[in-house]
Amino acid sequence: MNSKIILITGNLGYVGVELVKFLKKKNKKLFIIGYDIGFYSKNFFQKIDNKKYIDYQIKSDVRDQTFQNLKKFYSTNKRNKYNLL
Numbered sequence: 001m002n003s004k005i006i007l008i009t010g011n012l013g014y015v016g017v018e019l020v021k022f023l024k025k026k027n028k029k030l031f032i033i034g035y036d037i038g039f040y041s042k043n044f045f046q047k048i049d050n051k052k053y054i055d056y057q058i059k060s061d062v063r064d065q066t067f068q069n070l071k072k073f074y075s076t077n078k079r080n081k082y083n084l085l
Contacts, residue, residue, distance in 0.1 A: 003029040009062050012036040017050055024053040037061045 006023065010016040011034035020032055034054040051057075 003031045005031045005033065007033045007035060009035045011054065011057075012038055012050065020050065020053045031055045033058065035060070035062055 004027075008016055008020055008023075011020050011032075013036070016034070016036065020034065023030055024032060032053065032055050034050070034057045036057075036059065038059050
């Protein structure tokens with residue numbers, strides 16, 4: 001994967017939707033991971049299809065996560081620090 005990977009928490013709310021849309025229009029090569037529990041996914045202001053801008057969606061509460069479901073986007077180096085691929 002040669003593109004940059006960006007994790008957006010709260011991507012299904014009004015601000016998140018607009019941020020994702022803005023970033024993807026600026027750089028179509030970005031790989032955007034959306035992370036949201038979905039409280040505001042039926043937001044009145046949301047007028048776009050967020051699926052065409054998000055490459056990978058996680059529906060979960062970020063406060064309760066250990067980010068194991070993001071492990072496939074990481075690799076470990078010799079010092080056991082995580083780097084985005």
